[in-house]
Amino acid sequence: MLLQWHLGACAVLMAQRRAAGGCCCCSRAPLNEDNARFCLLAGLILLYLLCGAAIFSALEHPFELRARLLWKQQLENFTRRYRVNLGALHTLLRQYEQANGAGIRVDILRPRWDFSGAFYFVGTVVSTIGFGMTTPATIGGKIFLIFYGLIGCAATILFFNLFLERIITMLAYIMRWCHERRLRCGGAGVMSSREESSGEEDSLEGWKPSVYYVMLILGLASVVIACSASTLYSSMENWSYVDSLYFCFVAFSTIGFGDLVSSQREHYESQGAYRLGNCLIILMGVCCIYSLFNVISIIIKQTLNWILGKLVCSGQHKLCSFPCLRSKNQNQRRPAARLRLNRMKRNAVQPVSNQCPIGRQRYTDGSVETVCDSETDAGAGAEVHLGRRLSGEMISVNEFMVSNKVSLALLQKQLSETAHQGPRQSYGHQNGFSGGVGALGIMNNRLQETSVDR
């Protein structure tokens, strides 16, 4: 696995070298880098699973043995006391298992398939929680479930993604507002040193909230929801608080084991309100945890890029004469040099993400620095990313003008060059991808990936 992606990373460098001369095989480079990242992640997840299995095995195996022993004793006691044939009892227990499958318990539970029960069931289907307290038993139900779930789960994935967008937008607005206030109060002196005065908004135009802050906020929101929900559940369901917290996590993360399921008894105090509240809590929790997972996955992706960059640079590969891995700040302090380098390599207008505006950097106390970082994946493996970045079909004209002060004549030349040559290499990797994949794509655009000095 390691070898595979190491080879992939080498191919990236090779392709980039060729690109410096011929610039027609760049489309391979990002593909191989992506493959490397994918394989690295797969390997790390496998390792994580192995460690997890070992730990859980150590934690739970003794309890399993005790439980097995306990059940054996209970069964023996019962057969001895009532002189029941063990085979007959086993048959009864098997029958009970089957009845369990249809949602029947000794203690009467709420009906499984009345309308409200069925609604709870379809909720667990489309959200992919799948507690399994209710499952279709008829063939018709099972076949219908497949088609129903196909559309339902797809719609819910869309819903979660739209929610993610909404919540990140909202957080960005709020955090931008706070940032604006702080700038207005403390940053007046800094502002006067700016060459072009185009109003205060410009300093915030590309401002994005830190991914760490967003993670913190989402994490706090999740904790608050989980804790309040646990308080409710532990009083309503008579679960311990830890059990309630565990249920909340299992439900909100859509794992849904089904060992604990809320709102299953036949009667509760103020039943209608509790059932509605239960649905709303699970909905809120799932949305929140889904967003949190996606924000955490950005950080995991950064880590992967960092590892990838580290491994490409180290060792015997001295192919990269320009610095591969470098701290973010170092990267940002050399925009002119990098721009020149890029321009030599391809006659495309370079996308702005690699060229931090010097003027703005000086002017906005570190928070705007991250406009660049958010697209360079925290600066790690930045040169590996060049192949992708250089596709340069889309340019941020604003950034380009403000920061680099290129003459309009040069700009014209570059524009026409881009028009005729630039996009040829970019069909495989459209710009929308360079910021990240999946829900990451959103967040890489909305969030700064490092908090720098904030």
Next chain:
Amino acid sequence: MLLQWHLGACAVLMAQRRAAGGCCCCSRAPLNEDNARFCLLAGLILLYLLCGAAIFSALEHPFELRARLLWKQQLENFTRRYRVNLGALHTLLRQYEQANGAGIRVDILRPRWDFSGAFYFVGTVVSTIGFGMTTPATIGGKIFLIFYGLIGCAATILFFNLFLERIITMLAYIMRWCHERRLRCGGAGVMSSREESSGEEDSLEGWKPSVYYVMLILGLASVVIACSASTLYSSMENWSYVDSLYFCFVAFSTIGFGDLVSSQREHYESQGAYRLGNCLIILMGVCCIYSLFNVISIIIKQTLNWILGKLVCSGQHKLCSFPCLRSKNQNQRRPAARLRLNRMKRNAVQPVSNQCPIGRQRYTDGSVETVCDSETDAGAGAEVHLGRRLSGEMISVNEFMVSNKVSLALLQKQLSETAHQGPRQSYGHQNGFSGGVGALGIMNNRLQETSVDR
């Protein structure tokens, strides 16, 4: 709900009107459009859930009643025959329920918490399948699960997203290769009529596979995997074929009820191979179905946009003097008029997605048309999208130059105007978002959203 998003849509139009004059409150428009889509989706999902609940209730309720009756009879028979105290039997059954929770059944199953069992368990955790055949019973295990799952699920979401990117890239390459071949064979005549000759690559530079084709391929792949897996499961687990298919869907979609779980018996023929195969099948299936869900969710999003566009246009809202909803082809045939209109409204360089290059359109037999479509969400509700599109911080210079032949002087003016005014409204909506959200973001960039005439 309907009212809410209708109001939202109205606000979009109002904001756009204001934008035509003052162009400083546009940031509200896209927000409201997104909110409208979000609310519409939420409403439709709720409707879908209600319908699903009704259907499942009708399908399953009779079976539940029969099962309840059957169990009652079985219990009665047993107590009558063995003269067992019913209370004592209930106690035993409760004890059996608890033992079930620890993974104990009458028929001996594989150990839950040996290493391989724990590995299966953590697999169901990080993939969020959560069958629940094995659940942590100790407090330590439950607390550890919360932290373990937090990282594990986030990493797996990243893995699925990277897989989605890989599979879409692969499909795009393959389908592009087929498309290229077809062009080379049949399209030589069409090509000669082109004004600018910049090689064959240009005709494919923005080529993206149809979302419907990708859905078809992923759907077929899922069906093939599910059917072969079902054949295996039905022979190994003695399930009926429908049950096996149902299990496959429930597992692959990460619902994971746990009523049927593969690889749970103590002994199988060629056990090691079966266990490994089981893991690989579930992994492949989950990846495939995740991708399929995401592709389907694009189509759902298109439908939402279409409904939204329809509703904004119809009725008493004659605010939109320009055509709101129009078939895609109509939209594409009037690029110049739309560009002019947009330019009047805001002094920003218009992003290319709304202005299809006439030259390319004439030249590439319908497949390149979709470069435009892929960003206008199938042309539906296109004017609603204008507010977002007009933020125009990023422009595709290539498209702009090739298609519109604006003079460089005008371009310069627009560039500097964009630099100083354009982005002010756009901090909330970076361009990366306009293509879609979440995993949609990827696919909107990679896929054409309609198959037009292919």
